[in-house]
Amino acid sequence: MILTIGDSFTYGAELANREHDAWPYVLARKLNLNVDNLACPGGSNDRMFRITVDRVVQKNYKLVIIGWTEPSRLDLMFNGEELQITSASYHYHARFPWIKQYYAEHYDLRHATQTWLAQVLALQDFLKQREQKYVFVSMNGQWEEYYYKNLDLEHMANAVDREHYLGWPQEGFTHWQDNAPIGSSGHPLELGHQRIADKIYEHIRNQFWVS
Amino acid sequence: MILTIGDSFTYGEELPDRTSQAWPYLLAKKLDTTVTNLGKCGGSADRCFRVIINNLSRNKYKLVIVAWPFPHRIEAWDNISNSPVCTNQNSVNSNLPWVDDWYKFSYNKDHAFERWSCQILALQSFLKQIKQDYLFLNVAGLQGDYDLYEKKLGHIWSNIDKTKYLGWPELGMIEFQGDCPIGPGGHPLELGHQRIAETIYDFNNR
Numbered sequence: 001m002i003l004t005i006g007d008s009f010t011y012g013a014e015l016a017n018r019e020h021d022a023w024p025y026v027l028a029r030k031l032n033l034n035v036d037n038l039a040c041p042g043g044s045n046d047r048m049f050r051i052t053v054d055r056v057v058q059k060n061y062k063l064v065i066i067g068w069t070e071p072s073r074l075d076l077m078f079n080g081e082e083l084q085i086t087s088a089s090y091h092y093h094a095r096f097p098w099i100k101q102y103y104a105e106h107y108d109l110r111h112a113t114q115t116w117l118a119q120v121l122a123l124q125d126f127l128k129q130r131e132q133k134y135v136f137v138s139m140n141g142q143w144e145e146y147y148y149k150n151l152d153l154e155h156m157a158n159a160v161d162r163e164h165y166l167g168w169p170q171e172g173f174t175h176w177q178d179n180a181p182i183g184s185s186g187h188p189l190e191l192g193h194q195r196i197a198d199k200i201y202e203h204i205r206n207q208f209w210v211s
Numbered sequence: 212m213i214l215t216i217g218d219s220f221t222y223g224e225e226l227p228d229r230t231s232q233a234w235p236y237l238l239a240k241k242l243d244t245t246v247t248n249l250g251k252c253g254g255s256a257d258r259c260f261r262v263i264i265n266n267l268s269r270n271k272y273k274l275v276i277v278a279w280p281f282p283h284r285i286e287a288w289d290n291i292s293n294s295p296v297c298t299n300q301n302s303v304n305s306n307l308p309w310v311d312d313w314y315k316f317s318y319n320k321d322h323a324f325e326r327w328s329c330q331i332l333a334l335q336s337f338l339k340q341i342k343q344d345y346l347f348l349n350v351a352g353l354q355g356d357y358d359l360y361e362k363k364l365g366h367i368w369s370n371i372d373k374t375k376y377l378g379w380p381e382l383g384m385i386e387f388q389g390d391c392p393i394g395p396g397g398h399p400l401e402l403g404h405q406r407i408a409e410t411i412y413d414f415n416n417r
Binding site: 046049050053054057058075076077078083095096097098101102105106107108111114115117118119121122123125126128129155156158159 | 257260261263264265268269287288289290295309310312313316317318319321322325326328329330332333334336337339340341366367369370
């Protein structure tokens with residue numbers, strides 16, 4: 001069994017048959033394994049961090065893959081409902097008026113990125129110590145533009161284990177899908193997911209995790 | 212040099228001379244070293260997690276002590292001071308008018324405890340991996356919250372390295388200070404900080 005977690009790119013948003021065509025399912029077939037895909041649309045890094053720790057202490061997976069997203073998203077729960085909030089979650093703005101003010105006045109990119117990098121660094125050590133094979137990937141590699149040059153976070157970014165973070169720091173899903181067709185909301189369609197699965201599979205094979 | 216982080220209990224709130232009377236400074240004196248004290252009034256668990264990993268990606272210390280605050284606090288960015296700010300549902304913070312609504316419509320205690328528990332476990336892994344000596348403690352023992360969340364979070368808590376967690380789960384700084392006088396804001400005064408420093412010192416030397 002492999003565990004995948006991420007946002008809409010890992011969930012398979014905009015696919016006609018996501019449980020067949022999204023990259024976690026394509027990859028699982030290539031590996032001849034089952035997949036527990038816990039991604040959700042709008043999924044935050046906070047949620048990925050929380051759920052990965054929760055699951056991995058309960059079960060050892062053949063492989064854990066986290067598709068990290070952009071760092072602005074919030075992980076909330078209210079009345080038993082898990083809420084993943086982004087600055088563009090306009091459908092939540094009416095229900096939760098504080099969100100608009102939060103993003104307008106009390107959100108900072110460096111602060112959010114530092115929080116995310118702390119999660120990446122802690123989680124890679126957590127997985128390593130539990131001898132849990134894992135791969136980290138990004139929805140969209142943005143390192144040179146945002147992090148390295150502008151945010152003074154290179155000391156944290158340099159501590160990322162590049163052997164386990166595929167494409168770090170420049171590449172991510174949006175690069176690997178290349179010029180494949182995308183849906184109206186910008187998500188990869190079947191061909192894009194195949195390319196993403198191929199890229200991750202190639203990495204896993206290069207690590208000698210599969211023959 | 213040692214590094215300490217936590218909330219107002221670690222900062223030394225309500226002490227006349229916190230940089231000589233708060234437990235981080237007393238402990239450093241007992242250990243014959245200096246201290247970088249990153250305690251902050253209202254400090255959150257999120258802040259502890261973020262700041263410690265950021266700091267230790269650049270520096271190494273003789274000992275790192277994380278005095279975890281109550282997990283319900285949140286951390287956001289304050290555009291006025293241009294710095295992170297932590298708050299909770301009891302704070303009246305005019306800079307953060309959305310906080311009331313956040314706690315009213317979006318806060319869940321179970322979720323906050325789960326998030327904090329994951330931070331504890333992952334931070335222990337990080338500190339072990341970089342071979343940084345450390346210890347954790349809580350502001351207060353979990354008391355009823357332990358029983359409340361043991362069923363939901365026991366599988367995470369059972370993985371905590373208790374040899375590095377002073378007082379887990381039933382004791383914290385409030386219990387360590389015992390019946391010492393406290394300030395109007397509920398913080399330990401000189402004697403309470405001395406007892407906390409002694410308890411940490413004994414645990415570290417055990």
